[in-house]
Amino acid sequence: MGQAGGAMHALLDRMEGGGKVRESLALAYWPRVVGPHVASASHAEEVRDGILLVRTKGSVWSQEISLLKHRILSELNRLCGKPVIKDIRFRASGVPPAEEDESEHGPTDEELAALRFTPEELAELQHARAEIATVPDPRMRRPLLRIAERRHRLRRWRLDHGWRVCSGCDVLHDGPGDLCTVCEAER
Numbered sequence: 001m002g003q004a005g006g007a008m009h010a011l012l013d014r015m016e017g018g019g020k021v022r023e024s025l026a027l028a029y030w031p032r033v034v035g036p037h038v039a040s041a042s043h044a045e046e047v048r049d050g051i052l053l054v055r056t057k058g059s060v061w062s063q064e065i066s067l068l069k070h071r072i073l074s075e076l077n078r079l080c081g082k083p084v085i086k087d088i089r090f091r092a093s094g095v096p097p098a099e100e101d102e103s104e105h106g107p108t109d110e111e112l113a114a115l116r117f118t119p120e121e122l123a124e125l126q127h128a129r130a131e132i133a134t135v136p137d138p139r140m141r142r143p144l145l146r147i148a149e150r151r152h153r154l155r156r157w158r159l160d161h162g163w164r165v166c167s168g169c170d171v172l173h174d175g176p177g178d179l180c181t182v183c184e185a186e187r
Contacts, residue, residue, distance in 0.1 A: 022084040023047035024151070026076045030054070033075045038065060043095045048171060048180075050086035052076070055093050062090035107161075112153040115160070125152045 030044035030052075041057045042065060056062045065072075069088050077083040117125065128148040135141045155172065163172045166180040173180035 022080045022082060023050075024147075025080045026052060026085050029076055029079045033072055033079070034065070034068070038068075041065075041095060042090075046171070047085065048169060050084060052085050052088045054088055054090050055095055056090050057092070057095050059092040062092045066090055107154065107157045112150065112157060115153050115156050117152070117156060121152060121156060125149065128152070 024047075026047060027044045030042075031039035034042065041061045043055045045053045045055055047053070054065070056065060066088075072088060073085055076085050125148065129145060132141055132144045132148060135144060158172050158174070161174075163174045164178065165171070166173050167178040169180065171180055
């Protein structure tokens with residue numbers, strides 16, 4: 001790991017929400033870890049309580065990728081700097097086309113920029129900015145600030161577009177009912 005990677009992991013250790021950022025890194029690292037062939041047949045959706053939820057094109061893909069689970073877990077956790085992923089669960093529910101993922105179901109950059117935060121959300125963002133300001137390497141501060149701001153804006157956008165807070169685990173979801181799909185399945 002380079003000096004910049006070490007500085008980023010040190011910052012994440014100090015940040016209150018560092019664990020969530022590491023989980024987001026696991027999502028971002030998925031295609032890199034599994035390679036283009038597997039990545040084209042799977043989509044890492046989210047992390048809940050250390051469990052990475054992955055959609056696949058079908059049950060055969062779920063079974064094939066599960067055979068690689070130990071190696072994938074090891075590499076994801078290495079890249080994240082800590083063992084934040086305890087398990088991977090596969091769902092054979094199809095993979096969204098790459099272009100559909102953000103453009104049809106997510107906000108544009110312009111929509112995100114136009115959002116207005118509540119006073120509570122603004123205070124949370126200011127807290128994140130203050131934590132990031134303590135990063136000694138100025139080259140790391142700028143990307144970390146962009147990530148924190150985008151994460152807060154995306155949350156606000158989702159709430160404005162009908163997403164709800166799961167009554168079981170407090171994660172945002174856009175499904176029917178008060179529970180997210182994971183809490184619903186566990187019930």
